[in-house]
Amino acid sequence: MRKSTRTAVGIVALTSAVALTLAGCSRGGAEGSEGGGAASPGITDETITLGITTPLSGGTAGPGTCTVAGITAYFGAVNEAGGVEFGDGKTRTVEIDALDDGYDPQKAKSNYDQLKDSVFAMTAGLGTPTNRAYRDAAMADEVPQVLVMTGDPIFSEEGESPWQLGFVPIYQNEGQAFGELLAASGEDHKVAILAQNDDYGEGYVEGFMAGIEGADNVEVVKELTYEATDTSVDAQLTELASTDADVFFNAMSITPLAISALQKAQQLSWLPSWFLPSNTSSPAAIVEPGGGAAFPGVYTVAFAQAAASPTFADEEGGQQFLDDLKEYADYQDVPAFPHCVWSYQVGATLQEVFENMTEPTRENFMAELRAIEDFQAPFMLEGTAVNTTEDGMPAVSTVVVQKFNGKGYATVEDFG
Structure with missing residues (x-):
């Protein structure tokens, strides 16, 4: 070319x-x-x-x-x-x-x-x-x-x-993909949610809720928000940790807060499986500094090679x-x-x-x-492409769910 x-x-x-x-x-x-x-x-x-x-x-x-x-x-x-x-x-x-x-x-x-x-x-x-x-x-x-x-x-x-x-x-695409993976697991899950208090966070949560709709095995036990201008989410993490949820859906766009949230959860001895949006899922910049290897799984979605x-x-x-x-x-x-x-x-x-x-x-x-x-x-990534002909969808609307493997992310078909 x-x-x-x-x-x-x-x-x-x-x-x-x-x-x-x-x-x-x-x-x-x-x-x-x-x-x-x-x-x-x-x-x-x-x-x-x-x-x-x-x-x-x-x-x-x-x-x-x-x-x-x-x-x-x-x-x-x-x-x-x-x-x-x-x-x-x-x-x-x-x-x-x-x-x-x-x-x-x-x-x-x-x-x-x-x-x-x-x-x-x-x-x-x-x-x-x-x-x-x-x-x-x-x-x-x-x-x-x-x-x-x-x-x-x-x-x-x-x-x-x-x-x-x-x-x-769109945020709904990402949230729904993870929700569907969780619902398809066949196991019972309690989910805690922390979302940015704007269209960004609301979109992720909307998509996640659509993904688990009708799933008897997934229960959202608590949902909290934070402001994009906040310098700490420690209070929210403390409240969410008290639920003992085994899955944490973290619709967060601020890099320092994403790192500190991972660290705070460990300080509280709360180790759920973790979902991160694609734009705050970097292994080197977020997951590794936050100690993501301590959790049973850190998940995100992707459409491009890393x-x-x-x-x-x-x-x-x-x-x-x-x-x-x-x-x-x-x-x-x-x-x-x-x-x-x-x-x-x-x-x-x-x-x-x-x-x-x-x-x-x-x-x-x-x-x-x-x-x-x-x-x-x-x-x-395989199965994804640029397609701009569908009204209401961005240039890229197909994603795959991936799980952190200690070095990077690998595509998964099953939760766990």
Whole structure:
């Protein structure tokens, strides 16, 4: 798909922001294009500019930084190989402007306002509250906000959000997959739930409840919430531990809290099987520091291979991915968070769309984006694919349940 020749990527620091300018790119106003109407902002005959607002600082900086690194690495290599040949016959390089929002919705909206007139589309940014913060404005401005890292289903409902599309499975997809696995176990289980007090947490719980609906062997004995701004969940863990539940469903998005929750449960001698959402399930960044090996099982769901897996470099394209991260995104470590792979997949999906665009317009882009069927982006797990044709579902809606095995995660079909 692309050549292996390389050049460096220029990285320019801005006040409260990071601008990532990929090799061979230059900024410019919209131009007309042969065979089509007036080009939309952010695209010329030589370049297309994508905007990202995501947490590059604060408690979610780890996964947030990955959302920039993966797509930067992907298009850095593509640009070095000559760029993307669009369906209108033009070959363009891809430029990315990424700004730090610190997981602050007000900052995310401010970042969008700063970017909206110079980018063709917003993409890859992490967070439900931050993506929601500028969703209405993006719709009013008719700026695509696509393949973003939120499981909020509203971004995937074409009637409600004609200029939006999520990338990762909606929270309900993840919660339901785990609930169904638990219900199918045939054994009696008591479940305690701790969920973030927003659409993120509510979506996971909704999906889990759907997964256990009608199952006589699963009882939810207590459900508590926490705020995304909380610095501790010790009180909630203490109350939940008193239930002696054998399963803990932890719909949590904040990395430090996920670690401390694992640690607090051990201090309380409460060792249930544990469910973690995909975005807070990193073995190296969360499960191992939290002492996850002490529990009977730590489960999550996935649709992509994990770069932290010991065998990842041996997989097709694995070493190339790691090399691209180092060369084009200045990301030297093996990613602890899945978001680096996810945003690399976003890059591949966007290239698929670009190659089918016959006009340099946002309208044509959205039409082609919503026409992708069974696309195998790099590192998809067996049984998963990118499919954007089902209204109400994000680009990826298929997941498999996995269990931590001391080094990484392995797919399981049975609970226990």
